[in-house]
Amino acid sequence: MPRVLTARAVADLVAPALAAESSGPAYGRLTEALRHLIADGRLPEGSRLPSERDLPGPLGLSRTTVTRAYTELRAQGYLHTRRGSGSVVQVPDVPGGRIDHLLTPSALSDGAIDLTCTAAGAPGGTSEAYGQALEELGAYLPGTGYYPGGLPVLREVVAERFTARGLATTPDQVIVAPGALAGVAIAARALLAPRGRVLVETPTYPNAIATLEGAGARTVAHPIEHAHDDWDVAGLGRTLRQSGARVAYLIPDFHNPTGALMPAGQRAEIGRMLRAAGVVPIIDESIVDLPLDGQVVPEPLGRHVPDAITVGSVSKSLWGGLRVGWLRVPRGRAADMAASRLKLDLGVPVLEQLVAARMLQAAPEVLPQQQARLRAGRDVLLAGLREHLPDWRVRVPSGGMALWCALPRPGSTALATAARAYDVALAAGPNFAAGGGLDGWVRLPYVLGHDQLEQVAPRLAQAWADVLAGRVSAGRDDRRGLQPVEPRIIA
Known part of the structure; x- marks a missing residue:
């Protein structure tokens, strides 16, 4: 419908x-x-x-x-x-544009800049955490090593973190998974009937769209205001009433890709709407630990919706190589979530869980390093855009890992093609579109080193000039003969 x-x-x-x-x-x-x-x-x-x-x-x-x-x-x-x-x-076809919502970088040469991935390098103390975990590993070796729900020590740490943020949680409400995206898959398969509708923001995280559709869901797009931290609460209410969606996938904390942070007042109001509509939200908190301007993040959206499933991970805030995430589930859904979890695999590796527990315990010392690195990278990239691409519009995010830039005219897909000639891999805006469109937007992560970030704007300015001059179309660089490449899944 x-x-x-x-x-x-x-x-x-x-x-x-x-x-x-x-x-x-x-x-x-x-x-x-x-x-x-x-x-x-x-x-x-x-x-x-x-x-x-x-x-x-x-x-x-x-x-x-x-x-x-x-x-x-x-x-x-x-x-x-x-x-x-x-x-x-309907949205006219854009050759080489949205491809199953999976980001599609080209093969990269030495010295190329990959802007398709929002993931930072490991912070200081990671090697030490692995060393400590190895010392603890011996105690687990006599057992089978299977912990489908997660190691007790990690579940306790995660539960304590939720409770400290205002969402009372006990370890038995935590299920460990190999990343937040796996948590989304587990929740979706437990909650959705075949061809069930799920409300998603647009723009949103491309791999989440692919995961939800892979679980048999039909997505219903709710546009968010790109220029402000505004989820259009009234519009969301209309969509909930009209769409028949029984599940929603939401990113309230430094939203990917816009960087928006849902205000506390909106959280309470949206919580009331979700409860009234009988919609279960899957809340993605993957980036909640990355405020960059010293602000206090509002209490979890899940506090306003007792039936909510909240997913998180250490991949964005600490290190993607750990592949450790979790679900925080209401007790009434624990059995269904556990059954869905067992259909995925038999558990996250013990060593990585021990490392994650150690690093989460050290988060007060570790996270400021990551936040400072990202804050500096954000400022370097913003300065470059102001100098070389002053007509691009961007709202400075107060947290997260990327800028969401409005181009002066549609052409994000053509820009992604043109940028490859200057050794830059981009994710075009349509990849983030749940309801079509967004060819006038581009996401620029600021997770790389300063030397690379300083080159981003000058290279993109050259690529954008090629687009404006008509030398590049959406699917082909007419000057260099470059063609789109096969997709691969990245963050």
């Missing part, structure tokens, strides 16, 4: 563009406003627009104006109308 957008909701979205001073006929301005909202993912693919009879009133325009705008959108491939089904949003 397509999501139905009310005439008032659409009118509110296009009002700023219609109110702005601009030349041209009214139908042209309405066409451009709607096209921009579709390309930006704020009118998700598959949504049904109001009829040509219902929309004119809230817009204060004539029916003829709305009809001409719809006609233009159909001709451009942004709208499909069928008798009895109304006018449904």
Whole structure:
């Protein structure tokens, strides 16, 4: 069932563009406003627009104006109308763009810059943690080594961390998994019926979309406001009521890719909405430990939804090589989650669990290192963009690992192709789109060393100049003959 957008909701979205001073006929301005909202993912693919009879009133325009705008959108491939089904949003195909939501870097040469992955190197003290874990390992060797739910020591540490943040948790509510993405898979398989609907933000983490769809889910996109920390609470409520989704996947803490941090007030309000709609959220807290400006992160969203599943890991905040994550589950769902966990594997390696426990215990000393490294990298990358690409718009994130940049015009996919000629691997915006669009956005991680980050903006400026000059299309660099490559899964 397509999501139905009310005439008032659409009118509110296009009002700023219609109110702005601009030349041209009214139908042209309405066409451009709607096209921009579709390309930006704020009118998700598959949504049904109001009829040509219902929309004119809230817009204060004539029916003829709305009809001409719809006609233009159909001709451009942004709208499909069928008798009895109304006018449904669609996104024109972008050659080489979104490929099963998996990020697609090219083969990299020496000296190339890989901006497809948001993962930092291991912090100081990692080797020492491994040494300590090796000393502890002997006590576990007489046993089988199978701990599907996780080592007690690690579950205790994780439970204590949740409790300290305001979400009371006991070790029996923690299930250890090989990363947060595995936690999402475990939860999705336990919660979703075949072809069940799951609400996801757009943009969002590409591999989470692939994981949810791999579990048989049908995703329902909820656009978030890219320029502000705004989850559009009213719009979320409408989507929950109309979509029939019974599960939601949300990233409230330094959202990937926008870096947005959900305010405390919104957490309480969204929690009420989820409870009222009977929707179980899978809350991804993978980046919760990475505030960069000294701010206090609000209490967990899971505190406002007793039935929530919260997933986390050490991969982003500490080191991806550990491959240790977890689920925090309500007691009423513990049996279902445990059964789903056993369908994945028989447990995370004992040594890595011991290392993770050690590093989490040392987090007050270790995390400031990571935060300082990321803060410095963020500032280096921002300075480069201001100098070399001043017309790119970016809201400075207060945490996380990447910038989410708005390009002056759509062309993210073409930019990813062009950038390979300058030895830069990018993830184009459509990879992050749950509802289509986002070719006007690009994610730029600041996890690399300063020497590499200082080269990012100059190289991208050259690539962007090639795009603007028409030397590069979405799927091919006409000057160099480069072609898209096969996808591989990365962070």
